[in-house]
Amino acid sequence: MDPHLLRTFVAVLDHRSFSGAAAALGYTQSAVSQHIAALEADLGTKLVERRPVAATPAGARLMEHTPALLLRLDAARADVTRLDRAPTDRLTLACSPAALGADVARALARLRTAARVDVEVRVLGREAVIEEVLTARADLGLVDGAAAPSDPLPLPDLGPTVTLVAAEEPLAVLFPDDHPLAGRPAVRLTDLAQAQWIDAPDTGIPLDRLRAVCGSGGFLPRIRHLGTDVHGLAALAAAGHGLAALPRSLAAALPGVTAVPIRAPRLIHRTELLHPADPTAPARRLTELLTDRTGSGTAPH
DSSP states (O other): OOHHHHHHHHHHHHHTSHHHHHHHHTOOHHHHHHHHHHHHHHHTSOOEETTTTEEOHHHHHHHHHHHHHHHHHHHHHHHHHHTTOOOOSEEEEEEOGGGOOHHHHHHHHHHHHHSOOEEEEEEOOHHHHHHHHHTTSOSEEEEEEEEOTTOOOOOOOOSSEEEEEEEEEOEEEEEETTSTTTTOSOEEGGGGTTSEEEEOTTTSOOHHHHHHHHTSSOOEEEEEOOSSOHHHHHHHHHTTSOBEEEEHHHHHTSTTEEEEEEEESOOEEEEEEEEESSOOHHHHHHHHHHHTTTTOOOEEO
16 A cells, blocks of 8 residues: 555545545646545555445545554654754753653753753643654653553554653642632542533543543533643533643642542552663753653663
């Protein structure tokens, strides 16, 4: 399967239009049609319905594979070209919102004090952080999530990338200050499965992850929060739109909500640092500053 054809296939389904895909990719509409026809001929099946534009069952199945395939190709290209790069005094750090805390800010300050480093911090969703690191648009990534104590985060196959433990702390549920459960010393997450939740996949703990760790259904969203604004998420929770799960230290500092620790199942909020196998000097130094606090070693993922 030619990667150029796969990229055209993704663009057609993303835009739900052959002309829209052509404009996005800089091709003619005829070229886009030829790409889709060539991919269908290669696989021996129809992938895209033309009117209206939509994936066939075979096309939907191919879409389950394609983003990861294209990302690995981009990652391979970035990994090879990194070998010939010149030394740099720049550092680009990509973080998911709950991973960017006081410890990270202090480590960046120490890095800038010790060396003249031009630092850029990008706050992105978890999947976007991983993509930034794999494609060399960021030197380091910090992603967070919920895990059992001592378990790694359930990250995808990252190829020749190293993951390190950067931080671990308790998880808490955000309740409005006047909620009946806000005065509890702790809560059982399974007792809240039928409550209404805020679906905030890039900011709070994703609801599908809560269902997975509890081994049950429920955790249905009342409202969706798309983006990386933690204070906006807290405002929605404070107004009674639903519950959300965040690291306890961050949750406790947000206005209008009470952070109640999760007693069961046994979970932690874990932050992991990602970097390529051969990080830049500033990235290596920041890695040392962040991981020396935990005494963690490298763990190729």
